[in-house]
Amino acid sequence: MNSLAKKLQEARERLGLTQAEAAQALGVVRELISLWESGKRVPGLAYVRDLARLYGVEEESLLDEGPLRLLEAEGFHLRGAPEPNLELRRWLDFLDAWAEFLEDLGEKPKPLRRPPRALDKGGAYTDRRSVAHLAEQVRAHYELGLDALPDLYTFLGELGVLVYRAPLGPLAKSKISGAFYNHPKLGWSILVNVDTTPGRQAFTLAHEFAHALYHYRTPGIVSRSDEKPPMERFADAWAAHFLVPGKAIRQQLKGLNGEAMVRDAFQAMWLARYFRVSYNTMLIRLRTERLIDQFIYEEWRFYNVSDLAQRLGLPVEEYKVPEAKARGWDLERYPLSVLGKVRHAVEGGSVSVAEAAAILDVDRTTLEIELLSPPKKVPTKMQALEASEFEDVLPF
Structure with a gap:
């Protein structure tokens, strides 16, 4: 057995992965893993890179004559299913490559490493009793008012946060919704699992933004749905209030009913649409604001969201669980x-x-x-129709 083949087997077994699990993470058949580990075939350099990421070892240590050298990602403890770990390492590799690219261009980015002074709570804050006030304070600082937030991907990008999207698999399987990394050269960087619904992605963005604002002294945080230490519970609570302020809910309800009262699940769905959050997020906020009781919450949370959306004339596809993204999602x-x-x-x-x-x-x-x-010059049928419809009003 040659050196590369032996190291591939050693690296896989160190993590306790079977050949089938490694093959699934890489998107290849199990037999190919076996051929690589027996030395009967040699993986191409692209596969060597992905194998190194998957196994958490330095790529060069697979190819040279020395022992395996483990990858170290400051603040991160990557474990669990192999597919998410591969994607997380791919993200970390990109951040380092991007920082080097900017340096080569002669650019000197001014990374966000900590929040504005008015919002700074020291970088390790976890008191959930103050989340409503803190969320309102952040909204006021960035002049967001109490209405529905703008698209969070755009908002965070404009602040200078580097937001990366990765297919980590359905949350029920991967357990990872996102991650925050205070990169040494790039500052605040966020990863979002795109194998979740748009509503869940919005919540993840707000959750990771909370880590950036209040937990920036912890360089790397992987947000897992099966673990809720104090920082995670704080970020969950803050995200909910940031996305849906209690005052704003009551204002919208008074516009609907003339009073702060939710009459049925359709109004809850309408509020979810207004604030650009998931139906479940809205129900939790209505419960925590005591606008519905526990009995109603337990009943409404089992209603079919697609049915509610369809009957309100909303796009049903936005409320369905997305299919897992292909590994070629580049x-x-x-x-x-x-x-x-x-x-x-x-x-x-x-x-x-x-x-x-x-x-x-x-x-x-x-x-x-x-x-x-260059862009294609053949307009779509819709584009051509719209152009003809505007001919009599152009120029404005």
Whole structure:
């Protein structure tokens, strides 16, 4: 057995993974893992990189003559299902590569490492009794008022938070909704599990924003649904109040009923739509604000959300559990600011296409087709129809 084959087997067994589990995480058949570990086949460099991420070892240590060297991610303790761990390491690798890319361009980013002074509670705050006041304070600082928040992906991007999306698998299986990392060079960075509903993603973004504001002294936090230490419970409570302020609920109800009272599950669904949160999040907020009692909460939470949405004329697909994203979910991982900077760098000759593909961890063909090619000039039928409908009013 050659050195690489022996190390692959050693690294897998160190984590207690079967060949079948490793194959599932990598998106290959089990037989291929067996062939690599027997030395009958040699994995390509792309697979070597992913194997190193999966097993938590340095890529070079798989290829050189020395012993295996474990990867160290400051503040992170990656464990559990292999697929999420692979994606989390891919995220961490990207952050380091992105920081190096910005340095090569001569840019000196001013990373967010701690909140504005008016919001700073010391970086390790967990008192849940104050979450309502703190959430209102953050809204006031960023001039968000009490209405529904803007798209949180856009809002956090405008603040300078680097938000990355990754397919970690359904929450019931992976247990991971997101992660926060106070990167040494990039500052606040957030990962969101996109194998969850839009409502859950909004909650995750708010939850990780809470970690950034109040737990920035802990460099890395993986938010797991099966573990609720004080920081996680605080972030959950703060996110709920940040997304749906109690005062705002009552204002909306008075507009509907003339009084602060929820009459039926349809109104709860309407409020969820208004605040851009999930139906379950809204029910929890109505319960914690004592606008519904425990008996009503227990009854309403079992109503079919798709049925409620359809009967209110809302898009039903937004309330269905999404299918798990394919492992080839590539450029959609990155915020528009990252993709725009890479495109401009390639067009300006600062980096080659191959270098850009390496930074974004995609093959060159994917990069050229999905990012660098010019827009198609054939309009859609809807676009053509709309253009004809506007002919009599243009120019404004």
